[in-house]
Amino acid sequence: xxxxxxxxxxxxxxxxxxxxxxxxxxxxxxxxxxxxxxxxxxxxxxxxxxxxxxxxxxxxxxxxxxxxxxxxxxxxxxxxxxxxxxxxxxxxxxxxxxxxxxxxxxxxxxxxxxxxxxxxxxxxxxxxxxxxxxxxx
Amino acid sequence: xxxxxxxxxxxxxxxxxxxxxxxxxxxxxxxxxxxxxxxxxxxxxxxxxxxxxxxxxxxxxxxxxxxxxxxxxxxxxxxxxxxxxxxxxxxxxxxxxxxxxxxxxxxxxxxxxxxxxxxxxxxxxxxxxxxxxxxxxxx
Numbered sequence: 001x002x003x004x005x006x007x008x009x010x011x012x013x014x015x016x017x018x019x020x021x022x023x024x025x026x027x028x029x030x031x032x033x034x035x036x037x038x039x040x041x042x043x044x045x046x047x048x049x050x051x052x053x054x055x056x057x058x059x060x061x062x063x064x065x066x067x068x069x070x071x072x073x074x075x076x077x078x079x080x081x082x083x084x085x086x087x088x089x090x091x092x093x094x095x096x097x098x099x100x101x102x103x104x105x106x107x108x109x110x111x112x113x114x115x116x117x118x119x120x121x122x123x124x125x126x127x128x129x130x131x132x133x134x135x136x137x
Numbered sequence: 138x139x140x141x142x143x144x145x146x147x148x149x150x151x152x153x154x155x156x157x158x159x160x161x162x163x164x165x166x167x168x169x170x171x172x173x174x175x176x177x178x179x180x181x182x183x184x185x186x187x188x189x190x191x192x193x194x195x196x197x198x199x200x201x202x203x204x205x206x207x208x209x210x211x212x213x214x215x216x217x218x219x220x221x222x223x224x225x226x227x228x229x230x231x232x233x234x235x236x237x238x239x240x241x242x243x244x245x246x247x248x249x250x251x252x253x254x255x256x257x258x259x260x261x262x263x264x265x266x267x268x269x270x271x272x273x274x275x276x
Contacts, residue, residue, distance in 0.1 A: 095194075098190070130140065
């Protein structure tokens with residue numbers, strides 16, 4: 001069974017690779033390369049996979065899930081400038097692809113019991129989203 | 138696995154009617170959608186791509202380039218058009234959303250740049266309640 005929790009955070013970012021010139025970055029990232037940054041209301045959907053516990057009837061305690069998301073993602077990222085305030089985005093370009101992968105890395109160690117992390121979906125806007133998952137190790 | 142999905146919109150009219158059946162059988166089969174005057178929808182089209190994210194750019198595909206491809210190969214000819222009469226593919230093929238989704242995929246694949254990541258999904262919302270999805274493997 002899959003369960004999904006949705007949370008939101010608002011953050012600013014600049015999509016530019018420091019190894020490239022300003023002109024190259026504008027060609028690669030378009031308006032997102034503006035050096036002063038811009039922001040989004042990100043929507044994050046975290047999906048867990050598991051079977052309901054025979055005693056509690058739950059795949060995972062949703063209160064605990066809420067705390068894990070708050071501690072690892074929304075706490076550190078909400079109302080922040082990702083490039084300056086959130087590692088590893090001081091050296092990794094905070095594209096939606098890279099943010100989704102970083103969220104996976106932060107969350108996955110919390111779900112190694114009966115419920116496993118199945119998918120991370122990050123909406124940068126209503127019309128653009130990224131799904132990230134890794135096969136179970 | 139990283140998959141990026143981009144959502145587009147187009148508004149078009151269509152009529153579901155097949156020459157293979159009688160008028161009465163068409164009315165029976167397609168119901169309201171067989172109205173001889175046609176009707177329209179605000180279609181929502183989701184295009185998904187999948188692949189390995191390049192380390193230097195951190196982006197799977199240049200979204201502006203994907204937008205340009207979809208605009209050029211689909212939206213420009215579908216938006217604010219009558220699918221049956223304005224789009225050659227639907228002169229003989231009934232423009233059900235199943236067939237519209239397949240036509241969209243075929244148009245995208247024939248224009249797909251070699252440097253793009255793999256086309257991983259075409260999902261077409263005819264209304265908020267009717268959603269049609271193809272996968273690459275279905276071809």
